[in-house]
């Protein structure tokens with residue numbers, strides 16, 4: 346059931362440009378985590394470092410007893426098979442149709458027969474809603490379909506770890522909601538450890554079990570969703586609540602004079618908006634790693650703002666939860 350990833354003191358620079366420094370976090374096994382941060386903060390570089398495509402200057406990335414940056418070529422190759430990665434642009438081969446793109450890792454890494462390959466490819470294509478598009482070329486389909494094809498390809502080796510780089514960028518809100526739902530359902534189904542990189546605040550607020558925020562070359566905070574959504578750390582509060590007032594400008598970072606001007610105007614950091622309920626599986630099953638709504642807040646003596654955990658249909662998940670759980674059993678076992 347998924348594997349834990351322990352990142353310790355990871356630092357990456359290109360030449361004299363430090364991208365991020367001393368990043369330490371643990372992605373808990375089987376949980377969904379989001380890494381949030383403005384464009385250019387090194388989120389994609391972080392994912393590529395996790396899978397060993399980029400070498401950090403220093404630090405560790407432990408998967409069990411294997412430290413990705415320090416593995417020999419052969420062990421790295423083997424350990425990479427634990428990962429399914431959806432790259433930011435889908436990274437499909439332009440001259441290959443969707444079927445061949447999705448079949449690629451199977452043909453490359455396994456000795457499965459063509460009929461076995463076909464069975465797996467069709468199963469994953471059905472899972473992401475692409476049946477019927479097998480013969481299409483990447484250039485002939487929409488951005489949303491390309492993302493889903495990239496996801497299907499990331500899944501064919503039944504990965505223990507799924508990394509998605511901006512699955513939501515360039516998609517309209519309906520497609521984004523669909524893809525987020527797909528990822529939550531996949532996690533329920535496979536128990537894989539999931540990391541989603543995004544700069545979409547709404548995805549970060551509603552999808553994951555844990556949130557991390559990269560800003561100005563450091564990991565500002567990483568922890569349970571409810572911890573970050575109730576945090577009064579200025580950068581976290583501003584970023585997760587999409588406020589204009591705070592250390593982050595509309596494009597990247599604000600300059601000092603802007604910040605000083607705001608401080609003079611005495612802007613109130615404002616009241617915390619309601620904490621939304623977490624996105625549930627499509628068929629209402631409980632994920633094995635699912636926490637009860639408000640659990641972290643209660644354990645830490647924090648009263649959520651009024652209106653928290655109420656969904657669009659007006660259901661209050663704090664009240665509904667005991668009944669909801671009683672009617673269900675968690676998705677059991679591994680695979």
Ligand SMILES: Nc1ncnc2c1ncn2[C@@H]1O[C@H](COP(=O)(O)OP(=O)(O)O)[C@@H](O)[C@H]1O
Nearest residue numbers: 359362364382383384385386387388389390391
């Ligand atoms: N291979 C590379 N060589 C040099 N600089 C790079 C390389 N890859 C990324 N960068 C730089 O690292 C920074 C972070 O990039 P990236 O991880 O793509 O940001 P994000 O995904 O958060 O938008 C950018 O300034 C980018 O130019």
Ligand SMILES: [Mg+2]
Nearest residue numbers: 388389433510
């Ligand atoms: Mg990126």
